[in-house]
Amino acid sequence: MSAGRAVGKAYLVASVAGVFFFAMSVGLLGVWPRRIIDAQTAAMSPAHPLGLSDSARRGRAIYGREGCAYCHTQQIRYLHTDMTRFGAPTLAWETRFDYPHLWGxxxxxxxxxxxxxxxxxxxxxxxxxxxRSIVARSVMPSYQALFDGAPDRPRQEARDLLAYLESLGRARELAGPEGEAHAREACNCADDEMLQMAFDGPVNAHPAKTRRSGEVPALPESVDRTRGQELYGDHCASCHGPTGAGDGPGAASLRPRPGNLAEHEYSDRRLAEALWHGVAGTAMPAWRDYPLTDLAALTARVRALAAPREEPALPTHLTDIGARVYAANCAQCHGVDGDGRGSAADALPMAPTNFHTQRPTLDHSLRILRNGVDGTPMAPWNGRLGVDEMLAVAHYVRAFFEEGSR
Ligand code: HEC
Ligand code: HEC
Ligand code: HEC
Incomplete structure (x- = not known):
């Protein structure tokens, strides 16, 4: 064979091989996975998109316009770190009807x-x-143009944006157990752990969503006080204020206002519960995505905010009045024995205080009775109850506290 023919043949072999490998990679990396995804999508997707309200649709355009997608993704990957922090991984069908995509x-x-x-x-x-008034070290820009000068005066644009944010993840959540069953079947998850991570537990929703009740893990006994102070400064002082008085920079527009941590005694259970579940119906987020050692450090920090104090005793002639006023006016919400489980409690947007696990100071208790708690069903009693009655019942609710549940 002459040298020229050999070179010519080598070209031929190389071109044929090149075309072959190209076709193979298109097949393996493009066509084949797409078939799998199409099959999955066909099996799992609801027939119709959930549809956005007009407001949410406008909000979506604002989300695009303001460049939120430059900093925020809308795709949760099949990675342990993603799933524990953000929830169930994004399935192909979820963004099927979402065009143009805002995956980021x-x-x-x-x-x-x-x-x-x-x-x-x-x-x-x-x-x-x-x-930064809410999340101390945030680098997110502020969007004041969407407001009339204050956070509690949102313009329509801010409301639209909120409606859009509130639509994110809803389709997946509504797909419910049936959707989960399909997803499991169609899931191409190679290892069992992935399958479990993706589809077990409180799936669909954000892992740190606030809840009103549920199991709370026991927090470790030993605590790192320095860590507690750091965490409090970074995550809590923005709302609860540096001294726990509920007057942080983010507090002013929140309804209800952040709790006054300095004027309460809390049981261990209450603190663990407030951190683990958040306080549903309020701006208090859940902190379940933090390690238990951090939560323990935070509870110690919160406890240190309240200085122990001597409270005056209830004048003896008022002893019977408290119980009577309480049974007549308060038990339907706060429960006959003060555990927060009154007959009307479930219908309220937020749980009435359980006085067994949290004890307000006498001052705080009286102030709440006079003024109520703005933004909650706890109405003011000034005018409806006499001065003695208020004093008596303010003492009365404090007596439910169980030292033992600490
Ligand atoms: C420069 C980057 C940047 C841009 C642009 C941006 N954000 Fe953020 N965003 C952040 C950072 C960083 C955080 C985390 C700290 C915090 O909560 O403020 C965050 C947090 C959030 C959170 C809280 C999420 C959670 O689970 O705690 C929401 C909701 C949010 N951003 C919405 C928006 C919206 C809506 C827009 C567009 C109007 C936007 N962001 C634009 C950087 C950005
Ligand atoms: C976005 C503002 C905000 C942040 C940040 C925040 N809280 Fe709260 N917190 C609230 C609000 C609002 C309430 C509800 C108050 C109520 O029920 O009246 C609350 C309630 C609580 C309660 C229950 C108190 C009660 O009297 O019912 C505790 C305990 C608490 N927060 C601790 C913390 C800790 C610790 C942190 C930091 C990890 C933190 N909070 C971060 C706003 C916030
Ligand atoms: C309609 C239901 C309802 C009724 C009736 C009601 N409360 Fe409340 N109360 C609540 C709710 C809800 C809260 C929780 C507010 C919060 O977490 O900020 C609350 C909070 C309180 C607090 C503040 C606790 C704290 O630790 O900050 C006190 C004190 C209180 N109530 C006492 C009473 C007394 C005494 C009566 C009867 C005279 C009464 N409440 C009647 C629903 C009610």
Whole structure:
């Protein structure tokens, strides 16, 4: 064979091989996975898109216009770190009807795919208006142009944006157990752990969504006080204030206002519960995504905010009045024996205080009775109860506290 023919043949072999490998990679990397995804999508997707309200649709355009997608993704990957922090991984069908996609490419802020119901409206407004008033070290820009000068005066644009944020993850959540069953079947998850991670437990929703009840793990006994102070400064002082008085920079527009941690005694259970579940119906987020050692450090920090004090005793001639006033006016919400489980409790947007696990100071208790708690069903009693009656019942609710449940 002459040298020229050999070279010519080598070209031929190389071109044929090149074309073959090209076709093979298109097949393996493009066509084949797409078939799998199409089959999955066909099996799992609801027939019709959930559809956005007009407001949410306008909000979506604002989300695009303001460049939220430059910092926030809307795609949760099949990675342990993604799933524990943001929830169930994004399935192909979820964004099938979502065009143009707002998946994003960089995560400077957290993923927002499962934002629905994780934060209260007042939290979102205060945060959009001035992110650092709520999250001390946030680098998110503020969007004051969407407001009339204050976080509690949102313009229609801010409301639209909120409606859009509240739609994120809802379709997946509504797909419910049936959707889960299909997803499991169609899931191409190679290892069992992935399958479990993706589809077991409180799936669909954001892992740190606030809850009103449920199991709370026991927190470790030993605590790191320095860590507690650091965490409090970074995550809590923005709302509860540096001394726990509930007067942080983010507090002003929140309804109800952040609790006054300095004027309470809390049982261990109450603190663990408030941190693990958040306080549903308020801006208090859940902190379940933090390690238990951090939560323990935080409970110690919160406890240290309240200085022990001597409280005056109830004047003896008022002893019977407290019980009577309580049974007549308070038991339907706060429960006959003060555990917060009155007959009307479940219908309220937030849980009435359980006085067994949290004891307000006498001052605080009286102040609440006179003024009520703005933004909650706890109405003011000034005018409806006499001065003695208020004093008596303010003492009365304090007596439910169980030292033992600490
Ligand atoms: C420069 C990057 C950047 C841009 C642009 C941005 N964000 Fe953020 N965002 C962040 C960071 C960082 C955080 C985490 C700290 C915090 O909560 O403020 C965050 C947090 C959030 C959160 C809270 C999420 C959670 O689970 O705690 C929401 C909701 C949010 N952003 C919505 C928006 C919206 C809506 C827009 C557009 C109007 C937007 N962001 C634009 C960086 C950004
Ligand atoms: C976005 C503002 C905000 C942040 C940040 C925040 N809280 Fe709260 N917190 C609230 C609100 C609002 C309530 C509800 C008050 C009520 O029920 O009246 C609350 C309630 C609580 C309660 C229950 C108190 C009670 O009297 O019912 C505890 C305990 C608590 N927060 C601790 C913390 C700790 C610790 C942190 C930091 C990890 C923190 N909070 C971060 C706003 C916030
Ligand atoms: C309609 C239901 C309802 C009735 C009736 C009601 N409360 Fe409340 N109360 C609540 C709710 C809900 C809260 C929780 C507010 C919060 O977490 O900020 C609350 C909070 C309180 C607090 C503040 C607790 C704290 O630790 O900050 C006190 C004190 C209190 N109630 C006493 C009473 C007394 C005494 C009566 C009867 C005279 C009464 N309440 C009647 C629903 C009710």
């Amino acid at each position: 490419t960089r995560r400077i802020g957290p993923d927002l795919s499962r934002t629905a119901d994780t934060r209260s409206a007042d939290w979102h407004f205060a945060h959009l208006f001035a992110p």
